[in-house]
Amino acid sequence: MVVGVRQSKRVIEEGRVQIAYLAEDADSFVSVPFIEICKVHNVRLEYVPTKSALGRMCHIDVPAAVAVELKPQD
Secondary structure, rough: EEHHHHHHHHHOOOOOOOEEEEEEEOOOOHHHHHHHHHHHHHOOOEEEEEEEHHHHHHHOOOOOOOOEOOOOOO
16 A cells, blocks of 8 residues: 555556545545546545545554555456
């Protein structure tokens, strides 16, 4: 998993993402561009109810607005 907007956008642009996650309570200045980059790169996007829930899902102790799961390496 990659957590955070910058890092997530970078790996999406590199074509290394299997699925993206976005917290429903993320600020619009984060969510709107993130949704768009997922559409442009044809990355499946799933919503998580809160930033706290997404942070727990990523096994970190802080809230997270976005995260991505990387494709398995060969």
